[in-house]
Amino acid sequence: MRLACIALLGGLLCLPVLPVIPSWPWLLLAGLAGLGLLRTLLYPLGWMLLGFTWACLSAGQALEQRLAPELDGRTLWLEGRVAGLPQQREGIWRFELQDVQARRAQLPARLRVAWHAGPAVQAGEYWRLAVKLKRPRGQLNPQGFDYEAWLLAQRLGATGTVKHGYRLQAAQGASQWRDQLRQHLLSLEQGPALAALLVGDGAALSAMQWQVLQATGTQHLMVISGQHISLLAGLLYGLVAGLQRLGCWPARWPWLPAACLLALSGALAYGWLAGFAVPVQRACLMLALVLLWRWRFRHLRIWTPWLLALCLVLLFEPLASLRPGFWLSFAAVAILLLCFSARLGARSWLASLGWAQWAIALGLLPLLLVLGLPVSLSGPLANLLAVPWVSLLVLPLALLGCLLLPLGELGEGLLWLAGWGLQLLFTGLQWLAEQQAAHAFAALPWPVLLATGLAALLWLLPAGVPLRWPGLLLWLPLLSWTPARPPVAEARVWLLDVGQGLSVLVQTHQHDLLYDSGPRSVSFDSGAQQVLPSLRALGVRKLERFIISHADNDHAGGAAAVLQGVPVLQLVSGEPRRLRLMRQAEACTWQTWQWDGVHFSQWQWAQARDGNQASCVLRIEAAGEVLLLSGDIDARAEQAWLAGPQAGVVDWLLAPHHGSRTSSSALFLAHARPRHVLFTRGWNNTFGHPHEEVVQRYLMQGVQAWDTARQGALLIALGRREPARGLREQQRFWREK
Incomplete structure (x- = not known):
């Protein structure tokens, strides 16, 4: 019995590493083979195949319950009952709906929605709502929280934003009682706890x-x-x-x-x-x-x-x-x-x-x-x-x-x-x-993880077990391992996936630089929840320079969390006076420097009239390959850049202002002649970035486009003249392509 349970678990636990769900003919074949092996000496394999089949069928059913692609971004009227306890913070209600129905479309049975400045919502109520629907999709960063996997594990087929609604039926029964008890507890001292x-x-x-x-x-x-x-x-x-x-x-x-x-x-x-x-x-x-x-x-x-x-x-x-x-x-x-x-x-x-x-x-x-x-x-x-x-x-x-x-x-x-x-x-x-704060280790290779696991197991065994003391040597890989750094004259550039915002990590052989920190909202801080975990996963223990291009929220919103979470030796910004941080930033002035054979230069338009034009622009050159981080400069600032000391051909261009129509002018592209363009944006963002005219302008010049919304965080090995790599290339069955 115990062997059968272990074999069954081997099949059931396959989902976290499964790249795709096999098609139903293959699952049918695996299930029949498993049943056939149960009465043979290979019965453990039979139980494993049955566990694998059941896990894949269940996961496939959950994927089929996701919002249809043609409904992504549409606003529909729907009805559903509030499940669980609604959460309210700073005027935003967040809650789940179950038994969802709509007259015009087939919708997932469970949704998670947010209602800005909405009325009070109680568990168990039945509502009719106009919701802008969105397929499950989340940001993907090194060792970051996988929102898509979380939604699938909750069997939530879509998320959405409520535009309007009215209550059809009041709460009643156990759900209402639990919600009332929760409200009473919140009114007490230490009520949240x-x-x-x-x-x-x-x-x-x-x-x-x-x-x-x-x-x-x-x-x-x-x-x-x-x-x-x-x-x-x-x-x-x-x-x-x-x-x-x-x-x-x-x-x-x-x-x-x-x-x-x-x-x-x-x-x-x-x-x-x-x-x-x-x-x-x-x-x-x-x-x-x-x-x-x-x-x-x-x-x-x-x-x-x-x-x-x-x-x-x-x-x-x-x-x-x-x-x-x-x-x-x-x-x-x-x-x-x-x-x-x-x-x-x-x-x-x-x-x-x-x-x-x-x-x-x-x-x-x-x-x-x-x-x-x-x-x-x-x-x-x-x-x-x-x-x-x-x-x-x-x-x-x-x-x-x-x-x-x-x-x-x-x-x-x-x-x-x-x-x-x-x-x-x-x-x-x-x-x-x-x-003593919690310590976050960098992402470790499997040999180090295996040695650490064996070392922990030996020390948990009874004292008389042999090899406990020699097992101390198995801790050495964990204590001595350091993340690999780029070689001299090369830079490793991570374009992080922070939604409608920007954050770029640049690593040389011995130095780390962060350019912008992503947005911050009422319920989400990119600095704390995306940037800092990525920095720790990539082995960053301090930042020699932190450049905040300008003070807009989508670039500077997460800065406070970054400053609190990692030591920063030098803080620079295009708009230091607008920033409200725990320390004063230096103004962005024309400056060049070199780290480990990689050349850097920063520039700002002196006649800038707004925050976008005042963006601190950073140029990085490694082994003759050039990356330009342009912030949110517009067409006028682009012309000023062409007349400045940084002007020249670039290999990688961060699309100015996320691909806005007011940027990426034809004159700018004709002189910069980029081979690759990088778009950082949120999926189905309300600004329409990147604008279709801008995308076509790049395509007409034969520029290869890279997009964090489609490909997740992007890794560029600057100095090797290789294509970028997106984290969505690491296939998992729950991730949107």
Whole structure:
């Protein structure tokens, strides 16, 4: 049975690395072959083929539920019910719609929409809305968040912006009650943290609070997960077991079935309160199997319920493997099982808690590196203090206060105590975060990851296992590895995918320069969520120069996050007075310099009359190959550039002003004679960039076009005269072409 489960998992877990979904004839053939092999000695291969077939069929069905390409960008009237808890921040409501219907088109069953300055929206309401629809598409950067994979794992077939709407039916039932409870919790002191802890709504937590949680590796405490579900179940189980030990349990009632049933009932009730999100469903399923094992099947090894839970979760939702939380939760449970099952001797509860935190920190390290997530160096200490604080004090008080809210002051008082406990928790975590922030490793090659995984596994095995101490040598590749840098006289240029904005990283043999930082909006900061993770993935530890071409939001919006996240030795801008940053920028003046055999020069039009014309223009030359980063200059600034010291032929041209009609003049292109043009823009952006006339102008001159909206982040090896490479060349079945 165990071998069959492992083989089935091998097929179900294929989705994260699958480039395309095979066509149905191949899947039919694989399924029939799997069934045929089940009664042979090759039955593990049969189970693997069946798992692969089921995973591909489920993923293919989710892809078919996506918005049709011909509806991308169109505004349609539709009807649907609000699913989950709507989130409101700075005047923007974000929520999901389920059971979506439209008269004029076939739409996905589930959508995620945003409503700017819209009315209050409650869970469970039924609305008729005019929505500008958009196919699932996200920015793609080195080791960045894959929004398209997240949407597919949620089975959200489209996103959209609400233009108008009216309520057809008010909320009622459990959804309305949960939303009202959430609103009541948000009105309390430390309400956002209480709402995250009780009803699974972490959207109200501030960005600063999330940064503190990430820096200390305690995000799981504010997200309803297996830990919270297991804790409540353990308390209820322990209550029955304690009464039985004290002789207070009725002898005619078997205590073990009652304890298991009460624990599962409490977990399901908590899961219902939290909205039964996918992680909660996963935790309840695993808990149910563990309790069943404890009740009737203790003769089997504890790994059996873990394997069964893993198989059942993936059979129910194969797309769960696209979410990092799936891997982290099951891996954490496996690490605890490895460390505490079949061990000789007993530890005190304090020693067990400390060892558990150390084991999870060590065991999850290789997985965090694979997933490209930051590693909290203060995590073991923070969790050693925070886990019992939340588990034994804050969460019981919060749940009891929630249960006793109908009694008025008693429930309110307990919630106040829980909020006070959370306030103390965040104070302590913030102090720890200031002492030691989370460390983000650069993207590591597979040999280094494999050595790190083996080293962690050896140290998690019992003390008497041979090779534990020699296994310390396996940590050396991680500690000594440094990212490869471009050779002397060459530059590596990353044109990051920040939507309707611009951010370019230039790396030489020993230096790093950033040109612009992308936009910032109410709900999204390119600097924090795209640029900084990319810099860390590419091994950037400091920026010798950070050039902000001008002060418009699409170029400077993410600058504050970049300045806060990485040391910057020199800050330059075409509009230093308009920037409101934590430090003053230098003015962009004519200047040339050389780094590692690569020549740089920056220029600004002295007679500029607006921010676009005042853009700081950067020219980079490596081994005779030239790249021009032009900011948002218009046709008049282009003419001034032609008369300046930088003028000349270029090989790579960043299309001025994202391909706006007011730029890329014929005179400018005739003199610059670029071989490649780079467009940075958002997909289906409201500005219509790049303009069709501009695109045709480039095509008529035989210029090859590259587009971040279509190809993701672009990598240029300047000095080698090679074509650019887009990250969308790394095929995954969920990515739009």
